[in-house]
Amino acid sequence: MINIIxxxxxxxxxxxxxxxxxxxxxxLLIAFSDPNVLSLWKSPFRFFSEAINVSSKAYAALFxxxxxxxxxxxxxxxxxxxxxxETFTIAAPLILAGLSVTLAFRAGLFNIGAQxxxxxxxxxxxxxxxxxxxxxxxxxVVAIIFAILVAGLWGGLVGLLKSKTGAxxxxxxxxxxxxxxxxxxxxxxxxxxxxxxxxxxxxPEVQQNARLPKLFGDSFRVNFAIIIAFLVVILIFILLDRxxxxxxxxxxxxxxxxxxxxxxxxxxxxxxxxxxxxxAGAVQVLGSEYALTAGVAGSFGFDAITVALLGRAKPLxxxxxxxLFASLRAGGLTMQASTTxxxxxxxxxxxxxxxxxxxxxxxxxxxxxxxxxxNSDIAAKGWNG
Amino acid sequence: MSVELRGITKSFGTLMxxxxxxxxVGPGEIHAILGENGAGKSTLMNIxxxxxQPDSGEILIDGNIVKIDSPSDxxxxxxxxxxxxxxxxxxxxxxxxVVLGHEKMGRLGVLRLDEAKSIISEISKEFGLEIDPxxxxxxxxxxxxxxxEVIRALIYKAKILILDEPTAVLxxxxxxxxxxxxxxxxxxxxxxxxxxHKLREVKEVADKITIIRRGSVVGTALPTASQEELANQxxxxxxxxTTNKRLSKSGKPILSIxxxxxxxxxxxxxxxxxxxxxxxxxxxxxxxxxxxxxxELARALLNLEDNCSGSIFIDGKEILGTSVSNSIHSGIAYxxxxxxxxxxxxxxxxxxNLILDVFxxxxxxxxxxxxxxxxxxxxxxxxxxxxxxxxxxxDLVSSLSGGNKQKVVLARELxxxxxxxxxxxxxxxxxxxxxxxxxxxxxxxxxxxxxVLIFSTELDEVFALSDRxxxxxxxxxxxxxxPNISRQDLGLLMxxxxxxxx
Numbered sequence: 001m002i003n004i005i006x007x008x009x010x011x012x013x014x015x016x017x018x019x020x021x022x023x024x025x026x027x028l029l030i031a032f033s034d035p036n037v038l039s040l041w042k043s044p045f046r047f048f049s050e051a052i053n054v055s056s057k058a059y060a061a062l063f064x065x066x067x068x069x070x071x072x073x074x075x076x077x078x079x080x081x082x083x084x085x086e087t088f089t090i091a092a093p094l095i096l097a098g099l100s101v102t103l104a105f106r107a108g109l110f111n112i113g114a115q116x117x118x119x120x121x122x123x124x125x126x127x128x129x130x131x132x133x134x135x136x137x138x139x140x141v142v143a144i145i146f147a148i149l150v151a152g153l154w155g156g157l158v159g160l161l162k163s164k165t166g167a168x169x170x171x172x173x174x175x176x177x178x179x180x181x182x183x184x185x186x187x188x189x190x191x192x193x194x195x196x197x198x199x200x201x202x203x204p205e206v207q208q209n210a211r212l213p214k215l216f217g218d219s220f221r222v223n224f225a226i227i228i229a230f231l232v233v234i235l236i237f238i239l240l241d242r243x244x245x246x247x248x249x250x251x252x253x254x255x256x257x258x259x260x261x262x263x264x265x266x267x268x269x270x271x272x273x274x275x276x277x278x279x280a281g282a283v284q285v286l287g288s289e290y291a292l293t294a295g296v297a298g299s300f301g302f303d304a305i306t307v308a309l310l311g312r313a314k315p316l317x318x319x320x321x322x323x324l325f326a327s328l329r330a331g332g333l334t335m336q337a338s339t340t341x342x343x344x345x346x347x348x349x350x351x352x353x354x355x356x357x358x359x360x361x362x363x364x365x366x367x368x369x370x371x372x373x374x375n376s377d378i379a380a381k382g383w384n385g
Numbered sequence: 386m387s388v389e390l391r392g393i394t395k396s397f398g399t400l401m402x403x404x405x406x407x408x409x410v411g412p413g414e415i416h417a418i419l420g421e422n423g424a425g426k427s428t429l430m431n432i433x434x435x436x437x438q439p440d441s442g443e444i445l446i447d448g449n450i451v452k453i454d455s456p457s458d459x460x461x462x463x464x465x466x467x468x469x470x471x472x473x474x475x476x477x478x479x480x481x482x483v484v485l486g487h488e489k490m491g492r493l494g495v496l497r498l499d500e501a502k503s504i505i506s507e508i509s510k511e512f513g514l515e516i517d518p519x520x521x522x523x524x525x526x527x528x529x530x531x532x533x534e535v536i537r538a539l540i541y542k543a544k545i546l547i548l549d550e551p552t553a554v555l556x557x558x559x560x561x562x563x564x565x566x567x568x569x570x571x572x573x574x575x576x577x578x579x580x581x582h583k584l585r586e587v588k589e590v591a592d593k594i595t596i597i598r599r600g601s602v603v604g605t606a607l608p609t610a611s612q613e614e615l616a617n618q619x620x621x622x623x624x625x626x627t628t629n630k631r632l633s634k635s636g637k638p639i640l641s642i643x644x645x646x647x648x649x650x651x652x653x654x655x656x657x658x659x660x661x662x663x664x665x666x667x668x669x670x671x672x673x674x675x676x677x678x679x680x681e682l683a684r685a686l687l688n689l690e691d692n693c694s695g696s697i698f699i700d701g702k703e704i705l706g707t708s709v710s711n712s713i714h715s716g717i718a719y720x721x722x723x724x725x726x727x728x729x730x731x732x733x734x735x736x737x738n739l740i741l742d743v744f745x746x747x748x749x750x751x752x753x754x755x756x757x758x759x760x761x762x763x764x765x766x767x768x769x770x771x772x773x774x775x776x777x778x779x780d781l782v783s784s785l786s787g788g789n790k791q792k793v794v795l796a797r798e799l800x801x802x803x804x805x806x807x808x809x810x811x812x813x814x815x816x817x818x819x820x821x822x823x824x825x826x827x828x829x830x831x832x833x834x835x836x837v838l839i840f841s842t843e844l845d846e847v848f849a850l851s852d853r854x855x856x857x858x859x860x861x862x863x864x865x866x867x868p869n870i871s872r873q874d875l876g877l878l879m880x881x882x883x884x885x886x887x
Contacts, residue, residue: 239753243737243744243745243755244744244745246733247730247733247737247741247744250730250731250732250733251726251729251730251731251732253726253727254726254727254728254729254730254741255730255741256689256709256727257687257689257709257719257721257727257728258709258713258741258742259708259709259710259712259713259714259742260710261708261709261710
């Protein structure tokens with residue numbers, strides 16, 4: 001038992017400590033950006049107590065907005081869980097997009113392209129959703145499969161280019177992200193996608209049959225997407241963490257010498273990675289947005305990279321990291337509304353997490369750890385070609 | 386100048402790397418330190434060079450106790466070191482590398498190399514170390530790169546030169562040149578500490594020999610001692626330096642290479658119209674100076690090379706142009722030239738490395754899932770059979786010594802049912818004990834009826850193992866000779882000079 005805990009600590013300590021440091025630094029920023037705190041600089045005691053007061057209030061509001069809000073329980077106790085429902089709604093696409101990056105990491109590929117793949121998934125799901133009338137369930141399934149295929153091909157293209165021509169996936173995916181983003185703007189201006197009577201870029205709403213069912217009635221936004229995300233985590237965990245993927249990622253020369261077809265692995269992995277990000281786009285459209293807009297992808301594809309890094313490129317870790325980030329995002333809104341702290345501080349915390357994860361020796365020095373199982377090679381792999 | 390080490394002791398955790406080591410090197414003396422990999426030679430030299438601080442003991446130069454806290458202290462005391470892995474910047478020129486860290490700047494901070502260049506040519510002349518100071522390091526052969534390292538040590542007036550396994554990376558010719566240079570340096574009064582585990586070189590060049598085993602000095606010897614005596618002291622048990630062989634009766638050809646051509650990306654031919662048959666129950670060695678197409682030939686047999694034409698048959702079945710995995714499963718065991726790069730995945734554990742090319746076959750795996758239990762059972766039995774020294778099969782391969790790494794590769798490749806064994810530089814960088822093991826295994830494979838093809842630049846190895854020797858020069862097999870050919874004649878053949886038969 002102690003062994004298991006020790007092992008768990010060993011594999012998660014860098015992520016946990018990095019997050020802790022980020023929250024701590026974030027707290028300092030909250031305190032020092034508050035005019036009330038700064039005006040008290042002459043009396044150190046009050047200065048510090050106010051600083052602690054302000055930042056803890058901000059974090060309390062963050063928590064309130066992410067998990068449970070006592071203010072919402074007036075009509076019924078269950079309503080207090082509205083924030084948790086929001087967290088899970090945001091988490092679903094984030095988990096799936098995060099898994100996309102994670103899977104590519106396992107095979108030594110750095111998939112920066114989750115954003116573009118997400119967009120193609122969203123476009124495809126939206127198209128099937130509003131254009132066709134299909135029976136319930138089937139409509140959802142068809143829309144999702146189409147999104148997976150299109151985004152998978154978009155991702156697989158990267159793997160194919162890399163294996164055939166040596167084009168680096170980081171460069172290619174960054175460029176493909178631009179193409180996807182502008183493609184989205186263009187397609188929203190076409191007659192097929194532009195909603196009747198609208199000038200702004202928004203597509204028609206997907207039909208009722210194509211929408212993912214809500215889990216706890218209409219007052220909560222949380223929907224079937226989170227179940228899909230959870231199932232995919234398990235699927236990736238048992239099925240797709242393939243030996244040949246890891247081997248090709250860890251040492252492509254040895255993998256090749258052992259008869260593993262590295263080009264095939266690259267293309268397959270990038271196809272699956274694209275499919276996962278595309279699935280994220282699909283559940284975002286079918287589960288919570290219902291209509292394709294220019295901003296449908298938000299920053300999901302990029303947050304996915306953060307989530308995968310914080311999750312140490314492990315399926316389960318990515319799942320937990322995505323939940324955490326979703327709660328930060330959901331809570332950030334409440335924090336902004338009820339305190340003077342802007343939601344941008346959430347972005348700062350996210351950025352700090354990356355900073356600390358990317359600099360394991362910094363964390364090591366701060367906490368005087370003997371040895372951090374850095375595993376940072378996994379994050380740096382993408383650049384080794 | 387003379388240097389003396391007294392009672393040097395250094396431990397890393399529970400490992401005693403150096404235990405009360407004493408030795409003395411006189412002026413103008415070549416002192417060989419002989420020991421297996423992991424015996425503590427490098428630790429000792431790193432202490433002398435100031436990279437590691439000893440737990441106890443002292444260093445005396447010309448009879449005075451000195452404290453060496455860093456490599457710059459060592460340089461100031463006249464101690465220079467040429468590391469096993471070169472510390473050179475490939476895109477810089479020879480002169481730039483030599484002055485690195487001690488650059489002289491002219492006006493506007495422009496690097497001034499004239500002085501360095503003249504000193505380099507001075508030293509070149511004095512010690513016979515010819516080199517073009519304007520050439521880029523990346524364009525130099527390994528032997529010449531090493532020469533740059535030597536010059537770099539000499540330019541700072543090193544009177545005691547430490548050479549850490551200098552011949553491990555050299556071809557036989559380059560080795561001979563280096564030994565010449567060492568004699569020259571000695572004549573000029575430089576003392577040399579020569580770290581190695583190659584007995585022939587020690588006997589050829591050393592004045593005194595100190596033998597280290599498991600961190601302690603186990604004896605000293607003179608170069609007149611026989612190779613057997615030295616090997617026995619080094620390993621601590623009797624060693625048969627030439628593997629016992631029976632003259633085998635070879636069978637029908639198993640591996641046939643016919644009219645094989647390989648060209649590189651620029652269209653330059655690497656292997657030219659090469660044909661060779663390797664029969665059941667025979668060992669054929671391909672001897673040659675590195676870079677004459679042997680590596681490409683070996684890789685082509687596994688379909689790892691593009692741009693090949695011709696034919697490769699195994700048991701009459703064409704395999705060229707199929708896939709790597711087809712080559713493997715047609716019955717080729719392949720021991721690659723670079724085990725670190727092509728043979729093993731360092732971040733994987735021993736058991737995973739043992740199934741690298743059979744991971745998707747029974748018993749490692751059924752159609753969909755890998756069977757962890759069966760893999761562990763398999764790995765444990767291989768670990769025992771091949772004497773892989775590690776605590777458990779879940780240890781990372783990166784934690785193993787070179788010899789044990791090679792045993793992992795051997796275990797994986799030879800445990801499949803194979804017809805042909807291809808071994809490229811199978812003992813490169815290994816210690817005597819491991820070399821003995823590898824050689825025995827390869828002979829055992831031959832005796833079990835397999836066709837064995839060995840690529841080697843080590844003449845000792847070629848003579849010890851071969852039933853036939855194919856000499857490769859500039860992409861062609863210029864002759865196939867029996868193993869009783871003289872060393873000189875083989876050397877000439879390797880240099881492309883064919884003896885005119887009378």
